[in-house]
Amino acid sequence: MNSAIPPRRRGLTWAQKDSVWGYAFVTPQLVGFTVFVLIPIVSVFLFSMESRNLLSGKVSFIGLDNYATMFGKDPLFWKTIGNTLVFSAGLVPFNIALALLLANLLARALAGITFFRAVFFAPVITASVAWAIVWQFLLQGERGPINQFLAVLGLNGPDWLRTEGWAMAAVIFSRVIKTVGLNTVIFLAALKNIPSELVEAAQIDGANRAQVFRKITLPLLAPTTMLVTVITVIGSLQVFDHIVLLTQGGPANSTFVLVYYIYFQAFKVFETGYASSLAVVLFVIALTLTLVQWALRRRFVYNEV
């Protein structure tokens, strides 16, 4: 591995000593990782086969009963899965389309463009709790600032966070605005890697802006788009702060999503066994998405810019 001549000292070669250093370097991380990530992932599977109440401490092994309950007897579970799907299906395309649009706007060499980039990115560095609190204020029923503005236009805004349908839409919207800046700068970096000759050649051939975008920009962005999509989907599965602060799963359980339901079962109802089986569902979904990404990545490998 190295061209240096290893000096022999006390029987161990430089390379042998080096591998000892290797273990020493990774040990702190690896021990912590084992205790706080690896063992917990394994034990969450074991816990999911228990009936355990956090308060009473009662434990019994019940095999796959939690899963039977989950799939067969818990309507709130299916409601949660449906809501999570609606949330992701609403958030991900909106987020990615908006990020692409903003990145294309920001890619132009105009005066003051860094100011706009800073504006679109500012919510990313803001605490999601702070962001959600402000939106909770803005989205109030009759007295909320958004509805007061709508009233000026002669529109009668709903009680956003207490109306079924609107509550989910409001959570999605506030969350997209909070996170879209990150995807925007990732797209922006990828856009800057596209060789300008390609775009110029197409323009000389008479392609208009829309054609250049569809035939050149979008295909070349494909690997980035896929990565961003997977990250955004997994991120959308993790939404929690916005739910707690804006809706607490309501109205009529219409915003109960997976992580909130895990939290609810484990730390509100104290059924940690059942909550663990929900966590297993989250694990399986995230793992599947990651594997899909790895599989798809092979197909895109030749396109990588």
Added chain:
Amino acid sequence: MKSSLPRSPSQRRFAALRHWRAYLVMALMSVPFVFPFWWMISSSVKGLNDIFAFPPPLFPANPNWSNFVDVFSYQPFARQYANSLFISTVVTIGVMLIASLSGYAYARISFRGRNGFFLLVLCALMIPAEVTIIPNFRTMTAFDWVNTHIPLIIIPIFGAGSVFGTFMMRQFFLQLPREIEESGMLDGLNRFGIFVRIALPLARPALGALAVLTFLSSWNAYLEPLLYVNDLPLFTLPLALANFVDAYGTPLWHLQLAATTLAVVPVLLVYVFAQRQIIDSFMQTGVKG
């Protein structure tokens, strides 16, 4: 395309004017991004009664600065602020330490089992931390560490924080030319010496990016503090912000928005001055996978 290459400043200004449509679109798009910040700041100096006044003044005529005082008497807000600063600082230092060591080893040192270990870490990168909250909560209960700051410090350092950090630092060290380190070997340095004297000083940009990401994610964390901390004096900022409510759980908006302003504005100020570095740090999250 000749016309789009302005030569003199006046021509450039003319070019900027020619793109008025792009500016208009961007200005309109900025509204939902700017409006919450503006409303948060202007409402933070309103009284509870005129917080809903309409039409709203751009900035209140008689700013009610006392909100910023009341925030500190309603709950131990200064203490909570200090808690967040302390926890985020310790987590950041811990992650930088552990992740730079392991990231370097995975990039540079050959030892048996290296690829296997790294593959494990890589797999964990995409697994949401929420999967492990229940087992970790039980571990912390077993150690009697619930209602202390210990879980808020060690779980991010050893869990998701150092998983991502290890990956990021490895990527950085991989692209560092080996020749630089070989001179250290010839000088008789052992691996630790090469790491501390040669590799680490060169890794300053990557370490800075890691520090920004780690600090903000700890500073903004909500789920773990919500689970582990019950007493007001132990609260972190996000918990404290959500806690400006009356006995019925109705938000005391004037206090809540004043507290939120106090929590958000310092971060925004740092961001204004270090925009480039902060955005670049976040772009590191786009290279994973």
